[in-house]
Amino acid sequence: MRDTPLPIATPDTLADLRGEIDRIDLEMHRLLMARGDIIDRLIAVKRAQGGGCAFRPDREAQMMRALVERHSGLLPVDAVEGVWRVIVSTFTYVQANYAVHADDSGGDAQMRDCARFHFGFTVPYVPHHGAGAVIDAVAASKGDLGMLRATGPLEGAWWTRLVGETAPKIIARLPFVERPDHPAGLPVFIVAHPAADAASRDILLYAISVPRWSHSIPAVVSTLEGEILASAPSGGGMSLMVAAPGRTEATRFARELAAAGVVDAVVAPIGSHASRYELNEARSGVFAPGS
Numbered sequence: 001m002r003d004t005p006l007p008i009a010t011p012d013t014l015a016d017l018r019g020e021i022d023r024i025d026l027e028m029h030r031l032l033m034a035r036g037d038i039i040d041r042l043i044a045v046k047r048a049q050g051g052g053c054a055f056r057p058d059r060e061a062q063m064m065r066a067l068v069e070r071h072s073g074l075l076p077v078d079a080v081e082g083v084w085r086v087i088v089s090t091f092t093y094v095q096a097n098y099a100v101h102a103d104d105s106g107g108d109a110q111m112r113d114c115a116r117f118h119f120g121f122t123v124p125y126v127p128h129h130g131a132g133a134v135i136d137a138v139a140a141s142k143g144d145l146g147m148l149r150a151t152g153p154l155e156g157a158w159w160t161r162l163v164g165e166t167a168p169k170i171i172a173r174l175p176f177v178e179r180p181d182h183p184a185g186l187p188v189f190i191v192a193h194p195a196a197d198a199a200s201r202d203i204l205l206y207a208i209s210v211p212r213w214s215h216s217i218p219a220v221v222s223t224l225e226g227e228i229l230a231s232a233p234s235g236g237g238m239s240l241m242v243a244a245p246g247r248t249e250a251t252r253f254a255r256e257l258a259a260a261g262v263v264d265a266v267v268a269p270i271g272s273h274a275s276r277y278e279l280n281e282a283r284s285g286v287f288a289p290g291s
């Protein structure tokens with residue numbers, strides 16, 4: 001019996017492949033426009049929650065984790081994360097316009113890169129010189145965000161300006177997905193007038209003011225599984241910026257400090273953020289075809 005001849009595979013032409021790309025691009029664009037079609041309903045829901053900035057960092061932290069975890073293939077995760085940051089932050093902007101005020105006193109380039117990566121180019125970037133000026137601008141605004149360095153040399157005890165019921169608060173720490181080679185990896189805090197459901201409370205942040213330094217302070221902070229992020233002279237004494245797990249109430253800190261002999265410590269909440277999330281290094285690289 002004679003074998004039936006196998007069909008000869010014809011190589012793709014460039015025109016065929018471009019046709020496929022056009023179909024995929026069209027579908028992606030239609031889906032983006034469909035995503036935009038629900039904006040009016042989002043605005044109505046947010047208005048019922050009190051208006052202000054539409055930024056919901058807790059939700060975004062979950063979204064960005066899910067995105068990088070499900071990602072596979074040749075496209076670098078940096079690019080995928082960047083695309084979604086622009087989509088989500090621009091959707092936030094069209095719900096309620098806002099600007100990002102940033103402290104450029106440690107250098108403008110890194111801050112600008114971070115703002116553009118996390119918030120895109122549609123959202124205005126407003127540079128200020130000093131953390132105080134950023135916090136003042138956010139305090140005077142209805143729904144703007146402030147971006148401040150979370151680590152490195154810090155200018156005075158700026159976090160004390162976040163103390164008090166009506167003062168802005170830290171509502172996020174970026175990047176949401178950390179990795180050593182992140183293209184905009186400078187750790188920053190986002191400061192805003194907080195919406196009730198906006199910030200995650202995985203990590204609580206406190207300003208602890210004390211009349212003077214005591215070696216008992218680090219011991220108390222570490223007993224409560226906290227971390228001293230910064231310290232600086234403030235109001236004749238000193239102030240510490242402390243991060244602690246979400247279950248650690250201010251009263252607990254005050255009690256433990258008093259028990260350790262640290263007198264007159266005042267512990268005030270200054271915000272919260274999602275727990276830090278590190279992407280496994282092996283998943284973040286660019287994989288060349290055939291490697």
Ligand SMILES: O=C(O)C(=O)C[C@]1(C(=O)O)C=C[C@@H](O)C=C1
Pocket residue numbers: 042054055056057059060087088089091092095
């Ligand atoms: O989930 C929301 O609250 C939205 O407004 C939607 C959306 C998005 O575009 O996915 C936009 C802004 C928020 O920060 C989080 C997510």
